[in-house]
Amino acid sequence: MRSMxxxxxxxxxxxxxxxxxxxxxxxxxxLKIFLGYASGVGKSFRMLDEARRRLERGQDVVVGAVQPVVxxxxxxxxxxxxxxxLKKYLxxxxxxxxxxxxxxPAVCVIDGLAYNNPPxxxxxxxxxxxxxxxxxxxxxxxxxxxxxxxxLREQVEAVTGKHITETVPVSFIKSxxxxxxxxxxxxxxxxxxxxxxIDAEQREKRLSILREMALVLTADVVDHQxxxxxxxxxxxxxxxxxxRILVYLTPRANAVEMIETAQRIADRFHAELIxxxxxxxxxxxxxxxxxEEKLAIARAAGIPIEILAAENAIDALLxxxxxxxxxxLFIGHRQSxxxxxxxxxxxxxxxxxxxxxxxxxxx
Amino acid sequence: xxxxxxxxxxxxxxYAAGVGKTYKMLEEAQLLKSQGIDVxxxxxxxxxxxxxxxxxxxxxxxxRAKIPYRGxxxxxxxxxxxxxxxxxxxxxxxxxxxxxxxxxxxxRWEDIEIIRNAGIDVLTTMNxxxxxxxxxxxxxxxxxRVRETIPDWVVQxxxxxxxxxxxxxxxxxxxxxxxIYDRExxxxxxxxxxxxxxxxxxxxxxxxxxxxxxxxxxxxDEVEIAAKPSEQKQTKDHRILLLVTTDPNTAxxxxxxxxxxxxxxxxxxAVAIHTSNDLNRMAYQDREAIERHLNFxxxxxxxxxxxxxxxxxxxxxxxxxxxxITQVFLxxxxxxxxxxxxxxxxxxxxxxxARDMQVVIVSEREPETE
Numbered sequence: 001m002r003s004m005x006x007x008x009x010x011x012x013x014x015x016x017x018x019x020x021x022x023x024x025x026x027x028x029x030x031l032k033i034f035l036g037y038a039s040g041v042g043k044s045f046r047m048l049d050e051a052r053r054r055l056e057r058g059q060d061v062v063v064g065a066v067q068p069v070v071x072x073x074x075x076x077x078x079x080x081x082x083x084x085x086l087k088k089y090l091x092x093x094x095x096x097x098x099x100x101x102x103x104x105p106a107v108c109v110i111d112g113l114a115y116n117n118p119p120x121x122x123x124x125x126x127x128x129x130x131x132x133x134x135x136x137x138x139x140x141x142x143x144x145x146x147x148x149x150x151x152l153r154e155q156v157e158a159v160t161g162k163h164i165t166e167t168v169p170v171s172f173i174k175s176x177x178x179x180x181x182x183x184x185x186x187x188x189x190x191x192x193x194x195x196x197x198i199d200a201e202q203r204e205k206r207l208s209i210l211r212e213m214a215l216v217l218t219a220d221v222v223d224h225q226x227x228x229x230x231x232x233x234x235x236x237x238x239x240x241x242x243x244r245i246l247v248y249l250t251p252r253a254n255a256v257e258m259i260e261t262a263q264r265i266a267d268r269f270h271a272e273l274i275x276x277x278x279x280x281x282x283x284x285x286x287x288x289x290x291x292e293e294k295l296a297i298a299r300a301a302g303i304p305i306e307i308l309a310a311e312n313a314i315d316a317l318l319x320x321x322x323x324x325x326x327x328x329l330f331i332g333h334r335q336s337x338x339x340x341x342x343x344x345x346x347x348x349x350x351x352x353x354x355x356x357x358x359x360x361x362x363x
Numbered sequence: 364x365x366x367x368x369x370x371x372x373x374x375x376x377x378y379a380a381g382v383g384k385t386y387k388m389l390e391e392a393q394l395l396k397s398q399g400i401d402v403x404x405x406x407x408x409x410x411x412x413x414x415x416x417x418x419x420x421x422x423x424x425x426x427r428a429k430i431p432y433r434g435x436x437x438x439x440x441x442x443x444x445x446x447x448x449x450x451x452x453x454x455x456x457x458x459x460x461x462x463x464x465x466x467x468x469x470x471r472w473e474d475i476e477i478i479r480n481a482g483i484d485v486l487t488t489m490n491x492x493x494x495x496x497x498x499x500x501x502x503x504x505x506x507x508r509v510r511e512t513i514p515d516w517v518v519q520x521x522x523x524x525x526x527x528x529x530x531x532x533x534x535x536x537x538x539x540x541x542x543i544y545d546r547e548x549x550x551x552x553x554x555x556x557x558x559x560x561x562x563x564x565x566x567x568x569x570x571x572x573x574x575x576x577x578x579x580x581x582x583x584d585e586v587e588i589a590a591k592p593s594e595q596k597q598t599k600d601h602r603i604l605l606l607v608t609t610d611p612n613t614a615x616x617x618x619x620x621x622x623x624x625x626x627x628x629x630x631x632x633a634v635a636i637h638t639s640n641d642l643n644r645m646a647y648q649d650r651e652a653i654e655r656h657l658n659f660x661x662x663x664x665x666x667x668x669x670x671x672x673x674x675x676x677x678x679x680x681x682x683x684x685x686x687x688i689t690q691v692f693l694x695x696x697x698x699x700x701x702x703x704x705x706x707x708x709x710x711x712x713x714x715x716x717a718r719d720m721q722v723v724i725v726s727e728r729e730p731e732t733e
Contacts, residue, residue: 026409032530056609067712095516098467099678177532178530178532178533179530179619180528180529180530180533181526181528181570182528183525183526183527183528183573184525185373185523185524185525205581208580209419209581209582211577212574212577215570215571215573215574215577216570216571216574218528218565219574221570222563222566222567222570223567225563226560226563226564226567229559229560229563237636241500241504241564241567241568241571242567242571262707264627265623265626265627268575268627269575269626270571270574270575270625291725323459333714334577341711344711346714349710350724352708353695353724353726354493354695354727355726355727355729356726357619357723357724357725357726358695358723358726359721359722359723359724359726360714360717360721360723361721362717362718362719362720362721
């Protein structure tokens with residue numbers, strides 16, 4: 001980070017802009033995704049509006065797929081754009097991949113990335129078609145609804161009560177060079193009967209949860225991109241703004257309280273959660289079984305565990321914490337009646353924990 | 364009381380100038396107007412942006428008030444005129460703005476309170492970096508101390524929060540095309556908030572903050588949907604206590620502790636402890652620092668106390684025990700506690716005495732500079 005900052009400070013704004021442009025020109029693959037939390041938030045509009053702006057700036061833009069039913073403002077936008085219609089296959093519609101590749105536009109717009117293709121085509125899903133276009137050097141601008149992310153399927157089904165059969169893996173979303181969230185609060189319907197009122201409130205709550213999921217996923221993608229970007233610019237350990245909690249377990253730690261607190265904070269802050277313990281060469285049988293017990297609690301909570309092997313547990317812990325961009329370190333502490341002297345490990349840890357909060361649990 | 368008559372507040376959050384907050388707000392105003400709703404623009408900051416200015420066409424704009432200050436005349440929102448005009452909905456740009464001295468109120472958010480109290484709905488805009496509790500993180504990201512801040516509780520009062528999202532790349536293109544700033548401003552902007560990595564980090568903050576604001580509202584409304592199992596096992600209620608000292612890190616400590624308290628729906632208290640019985644006998648600078656920190660905590664809606672006691676650690680922990688505190692927050696002080704390594708420092712003693720509560724040592728987040 002240090003060297004990079006110095007380097008960036010020397011650059012003029014023009015240089016930075018040139019770099020951005022040069023990078024853009026050099027990148028063969030380009031995928032941009034508009035993410036929304038429900039249908040009707042305006043993903044298609046935002047996407048096609050960008051297509052229109054690109055067209056006006058002289059770029060070769062075509063539309064490869066749109067939703068079957070679109071609002072008036074969207075069809076108005078579409079009327080200005082070249083459309084390669086979906087092709088009819090046995091069992092349904094799919095984008096006309098071969099026609100698109102032959103046509104070779106600079107930019108292709110693909111709505112509804114989660115659709116499954118009819119059976120028998122070379123790609124089973126539309127997002128794979130999009131990926132093929134991206135790999136062929138065509139810039140793809142696509143849209144997706146948070147409800148159709150594979151990894152969130154269970155959560156979404158629990159919220160909406162609907163079974164989902166068409167999904168896109170989160171890795172595809174994370175592979176996007178750009179992501180934009182299309183946000184809008186759930187609409188407020190007017191003049192409702194009391195029953196409708198309850199329905200509407202339930203619906204609003206459901207939508208709020210989906211909206212939150214979309215925000216957090218976008219934040220995660222941005223975090224991921226930020227890491228990539230900084231790495232590309234020669235910065236090794238630099239992290240985004242996500243809170244990252246590390247629970248340091250020892251044989252006598254109050255693991256139950258530590259993990260419970262960590263989970264609650266992680267849940268509220270949408271934080272990443274890791275546990276670690278330092279493997280000591282000579283551990284009494286008693287301590288051995290005690291630490292196993294603590295680790296089992298962490299494992300049962302689904303928390304990944306890192307084993308640190310080092311001469312000095314504090315050194316190892318801090319090195320690991322910094323390598324993972326930890327923002328909150330949880331440790332246990334035995335209150336002895338004697339004074340904590342300078343050599344006390346907890347004291348040392350606090351002294352050296354610049355940049356992270358240390359949460360000390362009595363044990 | 365007048366809660367039901369109070370105007371609603373809708374907040375458009377962004378992460379930088381130029382992402383389109385004002386544009387989106389004006390677009391919504393146009394839509395509302397077309398539906399026959401009485402909407403006016405109470406304050407609009409054009410920044411010379413043509414596309415945005417075009418969006419005000421046909422909207423009624425309330426003329427600004429003229430405020431003389433030090434021989435010049437400044438323009439601010441005319442709250443009096445808005446109250447007289449009394450529309451259904453009023454648009455007010457830049458929630459975090461500080462009014463020129465001599466204005467009826469110091470902050471625009473206070474003006475907005477007055478407008479809402481009159482039963483007028485308000486639409487407003489802000490960037491995430493103006494949120495008080497994020498001040499240290501924004502400093503860490505950008506190296507900039509944002510001075511115009513809004514207390515978190517004010518933002519939490521918004522009935523609706525919408526994020527205006529745009530990728531940093533698209534934003535930089537806009538900047539380059541001169542849509543956002545005129546040419547001479549571009550250079551400065553690019554060096555500060557507009558570095559791509561800075562933008563990405565600020566954007567992530569804005570996204571996470573909006574997610575939190577939505578979750579906060581959902582919890583407030585007591586949502587009970589099975590989708591979030593972690594919400595169900597309600598752990599014990601937390602009560603947070605922080606120690607106010609003369610240390611300049613106290614401001615950071617207050618922001619951090621309050622943020623954690625807000626996220627955990629926990630109550631938050633701040634105490635200052637002085638060893639003599641009389642605050643007046645403290646050195647002037649120390650007293651001034653303590654009072655400034657206590658005042659800051661109160662502005663963040665933290666309950667504050669001043670306690671007397673010859674032993675700071677013991678006084679703090681006794682107070683914690685009497686008040687069922689579960690977490691004590693302290694600032695990591697680089698100088699003081701480490702130089703006296705043969706002594707038991709304040710921090711160490713607090714940790715030793717806090718047998719039944721968690722102690723959180725908050726660390727400074729500094730921008731990585733050479």
